[in-house]
Amino acid sequence: MTEARTRGPLPRTRRQIYEDRLRRRSLLIAGGSTALVFGALFLLIPLAPGWEKVQRVFFNGEVFARTLPGLLEAFVLDVAIFAWSVPMIAVLGLLVALARDVSNPALYPLRIFATVFTDVFRGVPVVLTVYLIGFGIPGLGLPRPWNSPYIWGTVALVLTYSAYVAEIFRSGIESVHASQRAAAQSLGLRDKDVMRYVILPQAIRRVVPAQMNMLIALQKDVALLSFIGPVEIFRQAGVYKSLMANFTPYVGAALIFLAVTVPATRYADYLLAKQRRQRS
Amino acid sequence: MTKTVSLAALALALSAGSALAEAHAACAEGLTLEDGTLTIATGNPAYYPWVMDDTPESGEGFEAAVAYAIAAEMGFEAENVTWVRSSFDEAIQPGAKNFDFNLQQYSITPEREEIVDFSVPYYTAPMAVLLAPGVESEATMEALQGLKWGAVGSTTAVPMLTDVIQPEQDLLLYGDNADVNAAMGAGQIDAALFDLPTAMFLSAVMIEGSTVLGQFAAEGEGDQFGLLFEDGNELKACADAAIAALEESGELAAIEAEWLQSATGIPLIE
Structure with a gap:
């Protein structure tokens, strides 16, 4: 051993040399095939007869540069709506999940209500909910500023998303083994405390990656609020599209969305992988 | 109106009963999607007073009436006009179109003109x-x-x-x-x-x-409505001539008077 240390790194075994060669080879093949596919796409697509027009209408550099600042400005509204919706969705979603879990017979109506809530808001298309709540409730005669589309659009988003989030929380709660509940009860904890100190801490931790997916979906669905008035990025892109008869602003908006959702997706992947490692 | 014009032509040139219609038809010949038929697109739904009751086939409503008048000038009988519906996005997307021209209050702007073609305006x-x-x-x-x-x-x-x-x-x-x-x-x-x-x-x-x-005030801030064509569609010249003829004969103004309320009495904003 000491001899080996003085002589520097161990000589590589034949096995290691073989594996290294294998790895290099597969890297080369992967790189080559990727270059081939992208190169072919890059060379062949512009050969299509309509490419010039498609490029002018969808990938117009001049229009892109002209509209990007306005799009970014409008995107601030998306981020704001997202930021104030998330805490409300988390709280309401958790409450609904807990309501579906109550075992007290006197509170059975609460359970029914929670079930109907999740069924309805998961079943109705988000756009319809946004329209109904965004135009319908203010139409009842609320004074300004309480009839603002920002408020009621947010309500619609929160209702829809908390229905999904509640179901994910519930799956987390149910994934905690029944023996945990029994053990906690045998220690003398009350039902309330069993949930609070034993079940929820485990349940919530387990569903974090799944909830990250909901966040990513919400980031995009914020754009649905544009149907009832707010000029967020999707509407702003639509305005540019109409004025310039060019779809490039939509591509710009998509890139801005991607700049946010791709890191978020990678983070969710990372959380999932971490969880797998911890469990195995 | 078109009828009177054709009649005048008939009276002037005995041997050329259909010469006028033929001259017009010639400018559209071979340029429409389907030979002998003019395919016109409008909005879905099409709104009053541009199209009455969302049925452009009736020729009722300002744009429906204008469309049939242009078609007649271009040499198409009313029964040879077919209607399709299109959204704005369909009208500007690249690729083959399912209409010869599209009219649904398209304002003519220089930016739009880079992607599609517009006729001369039929209304301001x-x-x-x-x-x-x-x-x-x-x-x-x-x-x-x-x-x-x-x-x-x-x-x-x-x-x-x-x-x-x-x-x-x-x-x-x-x-x-x-x-x-x-x-x-x-x-x-x-x-x-x-x-x-x-x-x-x-x-x-x-x-x-x-x-x-x-x-x-209509000048400057006003919107000029034009027929929308796919970029480079040669039918545009024919339609331009038809609109110019309708304007000259006063028929366009007559259609406007019939379908669009008089705007007098609406105050001007300075």
């Missing part, structure tokens, strides 16, 4: 202010700036609002007239900007209690 519409029920205001720029504004996001009303009126509160934009109507009903906006005929229709028929406050 001033912009007008529609006030929600119960809202009072004055026809001055200052009063207008204090209002909560809405508009249809795909129209040229948007740059007019952001560049010319410059309201103090942020703008709310909608997908179509019906949504603007709903927002007015919900009290979310005080006023909306439309072309004058649409504003007058909405106030008279769609939104009870709403009023047309005033119109902007």
